[in-house]
Structure formats: C-alpha cells, structure tokens
Amino acid sequence: MKKGKQVNDGNEPPSYQEATAGYEEMQVQFAWDDKAIRQTFIRKVYAILMVQLLVTVAIVGLFTFCAPVRFFIQTHPSLYMASYLMFFSTYIALSCCGELRRQFPWNVILLVLFTLSMAFMMGFVSSFYNTKSVVLCLGITALVCLSVTVFSFQSKIDVTSCQGILFSLCMVMLLCAITLSIVVPFGYVPWLHAIYAVLGAILFTLFLAFDTQLLLGNKRYTISPEEYIFATLSLYLDIIYLFSFLLQIMGGGRE
Template structure:
C-alpha cells in the first residue's frame, strides 16, 4: 500500500500524494478546498460592513447640514417680521422656489444615475434642492404662529430621532411592507382629491385633520423604510454609491413630516 504521509522527491520538494488505485493525485478535502473561500468571504463581508458604515456617516453628515439650513431659513421667515411681510406679499417667490424644487428633483431622480453619482454636480443639485424646499417650508411656516412652528420642529426632531434609533435596533423589516405604504399613499391621494373638491365650497376642519394625521403616519413609516434601506441588512438595500439619493429620500421624509405636523397642530398667525 502507498503511505498516506507526504512524499518528497530527491530535491526535497513536496510532491502530491497519489491514489493507490488510480495512481493519480488525491482530490483535496472539503476543509482544504473551502478554507480559502471562507477566508475570502469573511474579508468581503468585513469590507462591505466598512463601506456601509462610511456610507451611513456620509449620508447623515449631509442630512445634518440640510437640517440646519432648513431650520435657519424657517426661523428667518418666522421670527423676522420684515422678511415675513415681504415673503407673504410676494407669493411669486414661492412659485420660483417650487419650480427650482421640481427641476432639481427631476434631475436627481429621472435623468439617470450618472447625474446622482457625478461629483460635484450631484452635490450642487442637492444644495439647490435643499434651498428651494427650505424656502418653501419657510414660506408656509410664515403663516403660522411662532409657538406652533417651534413646537412642530421639536416634535419632528424627536420623531426622527426615535424612528432612526428604532430602525437601527429592531428586527422588523420595514422594507418588506411596501404594500402597506402603497395602500396608505392611495388613501392620501383620495383624501387629497376629496379636499380639492370640498374646500372651494367651505373649509372642513375634521377632514383636513384626518388628512394631516394620515400624512404624518405615512411619512413616519417612509422614514423607517428609507432608514433601513440605508442600513443594508434587510430584504432590500441601497447601493453605497447612492448617498445623494439616500439623503434626498430622508430629507423629503423629514420635511413632509414637519409640514403635516404643522397642518395638524399649527395655529394660524393673528
């Protein structure tokens, strides 16, 4: 019988062990064959986690800048009486901001991935998008009293912090509940259609309140959904290259949540 020990030739170089039946080289064992693969898989997993952490830090760094810019503009339009009066008497500025908002939103979402990933144009468009949407929120906030605006800003900040922490810790996969989000979106659409028909004949407070509550709940769920897309350990994930798109989604969720809370709890300025 052939020995199962390692064989060496005259030069001391290791030679492969031969099979006693076929005289050919033994195939490697499963442990030997899978050792390198498991090591590579571990390395890839570690690299992916490192890239994901960098991606998350980049998204939240940009989001904090957007949040501070929005709060500053809303505070300027709310607390500064001359600016508030000028904005309220020139509504065409709101339409200009709205047109810039639509243009940048379409450019970042509907014109392909190259614009979103091409530096620095992606950040330039994101900055214009943030300024336009912040000005729109400032214009809307100028018609509410100061206490309501501050209260809704505080509630929005607390809700966003709570939802973010919960989304990072929970085992519930919000990315798999797309059907629920779709149903709530359809309910909001129908409420919006009904409001557009009813409001010309008279203001209905309870219908407006229902619409605002549904909107706040919907965008709270969207915030959890987009946060878990950002984390990347659920059913659906977002590519680490799409940091602009991820920031855009989270910022829209926060701004819409604030606007619906303002509609629900805000009081008109005297």
Template sequence: MTQKKVAPTVSTVAGNLPPSYEEANAGCPSYCCTDGLIFWEDKNIRRVFIRKVYSILMLQMLVTITIVAVFMFLAPVRFYVQTHPGLYSLSNFLFLGTYLALSCCGELRRQFPWNLILLTVFTLSMACMLGFVSSFYNSRSVVLCLGITAAVCLSITIFSFQSRVDVTSFQGILFMLCMVMLCCALVMGFVVPFGYVPWLHAIYGIVGAIVFTMFLAFDTQLLMGNRLYTISPEEYIFATLSLYLDIIYLFTFLLQLFGEGRE
C-alpha cells in the same frame, strides 16, 4: 523599504491546476458565496456610507431651520415674502427641477460635484418654500411642530436600528396608506372650494403624518444593509434626499394638524 508581491505563476498541467475564484477568496472577511452568487459587503463601507448620509442630512436640516427662522422672526423678510408669492413659485420650480434630476438621472446624482450642487439647490429651494409656508403660522406652533418632528425622527431612527422588525417588507401597507392619502386629497380638492372642513383636513394630516413616519422608518432601514431591501453605498445622495423629504413632509403634516394662524 516596501516588499513587492509577486503573483504566483499559473500552471496548466493536469493535476496542478490553479485554485478556483471561490477557493482563492474563501478566506476574505468581506467575501460571501451563496448558491453560486458572489456578494461583497464590507461593514466598514456601510458605516462610512451611513455617516456620510447623516452628515449631509444634518447640514441640510441646519440650513433649512436657519432659513425658516429668518422668514419667521424677521418682520421685513416675512412681509416681503408674503407680498411676493412669485418667490414661492420660483422655489417650487427649482425644487421640482432638481428633484427630477436627482431622482431620475442615476449617473448625474453619482457624479461629483454636480450631485452636491443639485442637492444644494434642492435644499435651498425646499427651505425657502417651507419658510414661506411657516411665515403664515404662529411662531410658537411652528416651534412645537419642529420639536415633535425632532422627537419622532429620533424615536424612529432608534427603532429602525435596534428593532428586528423589517419595515422594508411592508411595501403593501405603505401602498395602501398612500392610496388612502390620495383619496383624501381628491375629496379635499372637491370640497375645499365650497368651504373649509376641519375634520377632513385633520384626517388628511393624520394619515400624512403616519405615512411619512413609516416612510422614514423604511428609508432608514434601507441604509443598514441587513434587511430584505438595501440601498447601494454609491447612492448616498439619493438616500439623503429620501430622508430629508420624509422629515420635511412629516413636519408639514404636523404643522397642518397643530399649527395656528398668525394674528
């Protein structure tokens, strides 16, 4: 038998006014009122949000590693994708389309099941692009870069959750590093047609690896909810998308640094 809660009657007689909104909610554990602004923050909601993001991210990484392994270790598949570059262009088109849809359309990425469908297409297209690129590299160097990426991601995740350093406040540093990276890319665009410059590619790879390592820490701390900038628990698709791209780009720059061409 359930007990029915009866709302108290509100009296408007002077001297017997009902409590204010702040007074009525002052005892709630998830309620906080500061300078007239009301904030609701439940730690359980934040924990569920973090678990959801990392669960989806682990599925994305599993699918990506599987597709990359198929493209690398199965000789017929490797030969087919290397002789049909149109597949890479198709994957690139799907990647750009789904990325723009998920990053620019806030209502779409919060609407189930379209958000998960778009995220699935995005992951498959990115995995195919990465598998196409990895098929031209030696398998040992790809595995080495994969191991380095996993170690960096684990270290950055532990650092982001344990450290008191607020990386979300380093937006100026990230902007300057992005500008350095853009300048390196422009210089490479002018120089590469005249010949391969190893040291320039090395600098570009180092800067790119540093930038996306910092972005990984930045996006990880956005999940925590106790930093200068946080992300809403409703944006689990966008948070997953950001972390996934940080990891993939970090891997590609490490592959540019340490990867060896297939003989």
C-alpha cells in the same frame, strides 16, 4: 501499503478541504470590507442630512421670527412659485437621472439648489403660522425622527418588506386629497383636513423608517452605497413632509 497521511501527488483531484482552504477567510474579509463601506456610507448620508436640516431650520427661523423678512415674502408669492419650480426641476434631475446623480460636482450642486428651494418653501409656509406652533412642530419632528432612527437601527422588524402597507396608505391619502380638492371650493371642512394631515404624518413616519432601514444593508431591500445623494434626498423629504403635516395638525395661524 504504508499507513499514515496520504500525499496528493498531483494526479488526483484536490479534496474538499484543500479546495475550500481559505474560503472562510475570504468570506470574513469580504464581509468586513462591506461593513466598513456601509458604515462610511451611513456616516456620509447623515452628515449631508444634518447640513440640509440646519440650513432649513435657519431659513424657517428667519422667515418666522424676523418680521420684515416675513412681511416681504408674504407679499411676494411669486418667490414661492419660483422656488417650487426650482424644487421640482432639481428633484426630477436627482431622482430620474442616475448618472447625473452620481456625477460630482453636479450632484452636489443640484442637491444644494434642491435644499435651498425646499427650505425657502417651508419658510414661506411657516411664516403664516405663529412662532409657538412652528417651534413646537420642530421639536416634535426632531423627537419623532430620533425615535424612528433608534427603532430602525435596533429593531428586527423589517419595514422594507411592508411596501403593500405604504402603497395602501398612499392611495388613501390620494383619495383624501381628491376629496379635499372637490369639497374645499364649497366650504372648508376642518375634520377632513385633520384626517388628511394625520394620515400624512403617519405615512411619512413609516417612510422615514423604511428609508432608514434601506441604509443599513441588513434587511430584505437595501440601497447601494453609491446612491448617497438619493438616500439623503429621501430622508430629507421624509422629515420635511413630516414637519409640514405636523404643522397642519397643531399649527395655529397668525392673528
């Protein structure tokens, strides 16, 4: 019997080392490709989101600071209802129709219409508040969004696994909304509305962290890189609703 390395003559099955040769390299390659795709996905989402926010801030600023435009939209509330109908229809189309959401250019067209309608609605609402309140709430919203984004990227806490907390807060907000709808006809209750607005601001701050971590791909739940329209839609709504609730908390009406 000869000593030394035995050579597989083809009649014996390959060893474990021979069968798995190159497997680790393939894993590294797949992980690298997935990371590159995820990074491209994140950049695409935030690029679209920045355009949406710039358009929204521009329209809010126009409706808040330009007196003729402010007077026109305040005296034509039907424009608000028309924008609300457009917002609702485009939101349903983008959130419920998966194929349409991923089909270019219809997804971009619907997203543009959705952004313009939401920006018009926020501009209409902001026009009833004084300019200092609007600017202050815009600044606070920007700081909160920056803080939540940094936290979501750096923290090891998995917010995506806290769905029960988000659901409980949504139920509390629903009960507050029902209570407000019953109480308001008999008289406005400032402290009840303040509680509702504070809960709304907290809830959508958590939703912002939840949706941000869905983008990363390293938590319990993730979102597919193909769903960049839906991801952008979710982040944009979180920021807009956060701004609206902050405006209800700290905003002062025009005299």
